[in-house]
Amino acid sequence: NAGVTQTPKFQVLKTGQSMTLQCAQDMNHEYMSWYRQDPGMGLRLIHYSVGAGITDQGEVPNGYNVSRSTTEDFPLRLLSAAPSQTSVYFCASSYRWTENQRNTIYFGEGSWLTVV
């Protein structure tokens, strides 16, 4: 019963490097998303996906790319890391919105990223 799994948990990057944060879920959720958490700003939505092959931008998409080739996986790519991307990143998943039930979002444990 893994839930939402994020890797790596900690990463230090140099400015200009690229990397991918991995996210996988085993609950057959259609909806997956990435958030970043910065002090005093809560969680802000970067990108989200409502199913395989479908992605969309959230509040703060610049500097990040995503793809959704399978239902289970939703990787987040930093193309050219900048110090402003130093943050804690959370992946989340849930069933697609319905008016009845199942709108709870499940979060991974977070990935701490430092860009120097």
Place this chain on the structure above:
Amino acid sequence: AQKVTQAQTEISVVEKEDVTLDCVYETRDTTYYLFWYKQPPSGELVFLIRRNSFDEQNEISGRYSWNFQKSTSSFNFTITASQVVDSAVYFCALRTNNNDMRFGAGTRLTVKP
């Protein structure tokens, strides 16, 4: 546009005191969900409660209770007889049917022994 405001940045109480965390939200949607999450020092986000926009009944779960009032767009969270283990950052969140989920900035609660 959706917005969640948690006006209290930090709250400090002494163990066994009651404490209320405020949450005010904005949305034009008539159907939406409200959530509270707890983030302990270890960093993970722990789901506490979900409330839909059609259900204004208050809820009590052990020492936790929630007061949802659509008239004031508020969804406040009360911890009764607080304990040191309640120390965490608490987030209020709003989800609407465009699959956008907005969070407040969080309230850091410190419970001192």
